[in-house]
Amino acid sequence: MNWDDTTDATAPERLVGASADREDQAVEAALRPKDLDEFIGQEKVREQLDLVLRAARARGATADHVLLSGAPGLGKTTLSMIIAAEMGAPLRITSGPAIQHAGDLAAILSSLQEGEVLFLDEIHRMSRPAEEMLYMAMEDFRVDVIVGKGPGATAIPLELPPFTLVGATTRAGLLPPPLRDRFGFTAHMEFYGPGELQRVVHRSAHLLDVAIDPDGAAEIAGRSRGTPRIANRLLRRVRDYAQVKADGVITREVAGAALSVYEVDARGLDRLDRAVLQALLKLFAGGPVGLSTLAVAVGEERETVEEVAEPFLVREGLLARTPRGRVATPAAWAHLGLTAPAGADGGKGQQDLFGA
Numbered sequence: 244m245n246w247d248d249t250t251d252a253t254a255p256e257r258l259v260g261a262s263a264d265r266e267d268q269a270v271e272a273a274l275r276p277k278d279l280d281e282f283i284g285q286e287k288v289r290e291q292l293d294l295v296l297r298a299a300r301a302r303g304a305t306a307d308h309v310l311l312s313g314a315p316g317l318g319k320t321t322l323s324m325i326i327a328a329e330m331g332a333p334l335r336i337t338s339g340p341a342i343q344h345a346g347d348l349a350a351i352l353s354s355l356q357e358g359e360v361l362f363l364d365e366i367h368r369m370s371r372p373a374e375e376m377l378y379m380a381m382e383d384f385r386v387d388v389i390v391g392k393g394p395g396a397t398a399i400p401l402e403l404p405p406f407t408l409v410g411a412t413t414r415a416g417l418l419p420p421p422l423r424d425r426f427g428f429t430a431h432m433e434f435y436g437p438g439e440l441q442r443v444v445h446r447s448a449h450l451l452d453v454a455i456d457p458d459g460a461a462e463i464a465g466r467s468r469g470t471p472r473i474a475n476r477l478l479r480r481v482r483d484y485a486q487v488k489a490d491g492v493i494t495r496e497v498a499g500a501a502l503s504v505y506e507v508d509a510r511g512l513d514r515l516d517r518a519v520l521q522a523l524l525k526l527f528a529g530g531p532v533g534l535s536t537l538a539v540a541v542g543e544e545r546e547t548v549e550e551v552a553e554p555f556l557v558r559e560g561l562l563a564r565t566p567r568g569r570v571a572t573p574a575a576w577a578h579l580g581l582t583a584p585a586g587a588d589g590g591k592g593q594q595d596l597f598g599a
């Protein structure tokens with residue numbers, strides 16, 4: 244494999260953040276499933292991809308271009324590696340932000356071997372000229388390299404070997420239709436169910452040589468926000484705790500105690516998520532309350548509340564964004580063990596005193 248990449252090796256982040264931090268990057272290679280059979284969950288995607296790859300292999304052809312969309316940490320990079328492995332092809336990894344000029348892309352494309360798999364992460368963040376060059380490369384396996392500037396500029400056609408592009412994006416809707424249409428196969432990756440995540444935790448524990456019982460794996464899975472990367476990260480923290488404070492074996496009690504040290508609750512909410520909910524419930528009686536007011540109440544930036552905390556709270560059905568402001572759902576009251584005051588009816592009957 245060839246890393247051509249400047250992937251963000253981000254500063255330490257939330258334990259329940261979905262992007263990879265340095266520690267994740269260091270250990271993920273060892274935990275990645277190596278083939279489709281090992282890849283847990285995403286049944287439809289696996290079944291469809293299996294057909295695409297088998298058919299290409301039977302024809303002795305290069306596989307169609309594949310677009311993978313879905314939230315961070317759901318296994319897009321892993322799947323690209325599996326595609327290369329299943330096709331017996333080398334893999335090159337790069338990302339949209341690393342390709343700022345069409346020339347950057349031309350350099351990568353012209354050095355590909357026949358059948359190579361090119362994984363382009365965050366494909367929606369590529370520059371426009373590079374994107375246009377990619378259209379022709381995907382369709383006709385050639386690019387026009389522009390030499391010179393102004394009226395004297397000349398286009399030199401360059402033949403490329405057939406290759407498979409695997410594009411990954413967290414925002415399929417941001418891809419221009421001409422680019423989206425050039426993928427032969429598009430797969431949307433969903434968040435994982437608790438049973439699937441339990442299998443992920445179990446498998447990773449086995450690879451890391453950590454003793455865990457099924458309830459311990461279930462406890463970690465339930466706090467992993469539907470995301471294998473988070474499940475693996477929580478597992479590492481629980482392993483530390485089990486080594487230091489218990490006999491090394493991860494049980495439900497050990498996992499629960501470890502993750503309460505890290506302030507990740509039974510549903511996967513962390514300190515920030517709970518602070519937002521608590522403010523909404525205790526200070527504003529469940530809302531509606533404007534985003535700016537809510538942010539001030541928790542001492543965070545508006546963007547942090549909106550982009551970091553809210554998406555998961557909304558996905559979990561704990562908070563709703565309404566035109567009149569943020570509103571807690573009955574599940575939010577129940578989750579924090581509080582009773583909704585009479586009249587807290589999801590915001591319908593309340594006045595929004597604070598503005599959106």
Ligand SMILES: Nc1ncnc2c1ncn2[C@@H]1O[C@H](COP(=O)(O)OP(=O)(O)OP(=O)(O)O)[C@@H](O)[C@H]1O
Binds near residue numbers: 261284285316317471
């Ligand atoms: N289906 C799966 N089965 C087992 N482990 C998985 C699965 N999907 C992902 N993982 C694990 O989760 C981690 C993150 O996966 P991966 O890097 O492929 O996610 P990603 O979608 O590419 O994330 P990003 O969008 O941040 O690049 C990997 O270590 C991998 O081992």
